[in-house]
Amino acid sequence: MAVSWRAAALFFSALLAVACGDFGSSMPGAPVKADMNDPGLKSALQLAVAEHNKRSGGEFYSKVSRVIQAQKQIVAGIKYIFSVKMAYTVCRKTAVKKRCAINRNKKLAKPFICDFEVWSQPWLNKSSVVKSSCKN
Numbered sequence: 001m002a003v004s005w006r007a008a009a010l011f012f013s014a015l016l017a018v019a020c021g022d023f024g025s026s027m028p029g030a031p032v033k034a035d036m037n038d039p040g041l042k043s044a045l046q047l048a049v050a051e052h053n054k055r056s057g058g059e060f061y062s063k064v065s066r067v068i069q070a071q072k073q074i075v076a077g078i079k080y081i082f083s084v085k086m087a088y089t090v091c092r093k094t095a096v097k098k099r100c101a102i103n104r105n106k107k108l109a110k111p112f113i114c115d116f117e118v119w120s121q122p123w124l125n126k127s128s129v130v131k132s133s134c135k136n
Contacts, residue, residue, distance in 0.1 A: 029075065030073065036070060043127070044080035045116070047118055049064060049086075059092055060089055061097065063087060064086055065084075066085040068084060070082050076121070078119075079119050081115075085111055088102070113134065114134040115132075117129070
């Protein structure tokens with residue numbers, strides 16, 4: 001009898017692994033690719049970049065040069081997940097902020113990659129950056 005239970009458990013484990021492999025990206029609660037035209041997504045990315053600029057020790061503001069990946073996940077609100085390429089602009093943090101272009105000099109722009117996660121609870125009018133990590 002124990003052998004048949006083991007065989008059944010093995011069979012159902014294999015079946016579950018195959019099902020998750022084929023349908024894992026559409027499972028409820030899993031992150032999904034986000035539309036860059038979504039106003040909530042744009043707002044979340046702006047918040048993440050603003051927080052990054054406040055906390056970074058650089059002399060110049062940073063700006064997103066390219067969105068590598070944008071996802072959202074429903075988790076007691078919406079978690080926006082970003083991987084972006086950033087670069088330094090021509091605007092110093094000591095100056096009044098205006099529209100800042102990315103520095104054309106590659107040595108001064110110093111491109112780098114950042115991963116951000118922003119948790120939004122729109123019904124509470126609340127958003128916060130829950131993850132911010134950058135690497136050169």
